[in-house]
Amino acid sequence: MSKSKLINLSSNWTLFLKIFFPILWGVFFGLMTLAFWMSDRPSVGAMPISSFRLLLSSFFFTGMAVLYFSFIQLKRVEVDEHFLYVTNYKDTARYPFHNIEKTETANYFLFKIFRVYFKEKGIFGKKVIFLGNQFRLNEVMKKRKAVADVFGYNQQ
Numbered sequence: 001m002s003k004s005k006l007i008n009l010s011s012n013w014t015l016f017l018k019i020f021f022p023i024l025w026g027v028f029f030g031l032m033t034l035a036f037w038m039s040d041r042p043s044v045g046a047m048p049i050s051s052f053r054l055l056l057s058s059f060f061f062t063g064m065a066v067l068y069f070s071f072i073q074l075k076r077v078e079v080d081e082h083f084l085y086v087t088n089y090k091d092t093a094r095y096p097f098h099n100i101e102k103t104e105t106a107n108y109f110l111f112k113i114f115r116v117y118f119k120e121k122g123i124f125g126k127k128v129i130f131l132g133n134q135f136r137l138n139e140v141m142k143k144r145k146a147v148a149d150v151f152g153y154n155q156q
Contacts, residue, residue: 004080007140011111011131017071019089026064033060077116077130079140079147084116086128093123097150105132114151 033056036049044052078085084095095118104115116128141148 004082006078006080006085007136008076008078009114009130009132009137009140010074010076010078011133014074014076014131015089017131018074022064022067022072025067029056029060029063033057073129075124075128075130077114077128079144081144081146084150086116086122086124086130088124091123095122097146100150103151 033053036044036053036056039049041049043049047055076087076089078087082096084097084100086093086095099119101117101119103117106113106115112132112134114130114132116130118126118128120126137151141151
């Protein structure tokens with residue numbers, strides 16, 4: 001029995017958005033925030049240093065929270081004939097198609113976000129979010145009926 005080839009449904013931007021961008025953003029603004037907290041200057045421009053520190057700290061922590069609840073939650077998703085493979089670049093889980101309860105799609109101008117809900121909780125929980133590659137997804141839907149059924153695409 002030959003193993004069927006895995007097809008990546010996730011965008012190539014997933015790795016950058018999930019890992020590299022949050023690290024770069026966190027290091028840059030974290031070090032800048034730390035530098036201003038260690039500064040002994042009385043003001044920054046016309047703003048007192050204490051107000052600027054609080055403003056910069058709230059910007060840093062709010063930005064990190066936004067990154068955590070958006071980009072860091074993204075997963076890489078691949079499919080073969082019978083399974084959906086989900087990875088966070090450290091761990092990988094394999095879900096049979098019959099374990100998928102429903103899928104949702106959200107369009108955000110340049111991006112298409114997919115949410116896959118499972119009937120049973122796996123190592124990534126009951127919901128997986130991924131940034132889809134529309135071209136590859138359409139190609140897979142044409143070739144594999146089981147995947148098209150899972151994602152709710154009508155075959156013609």
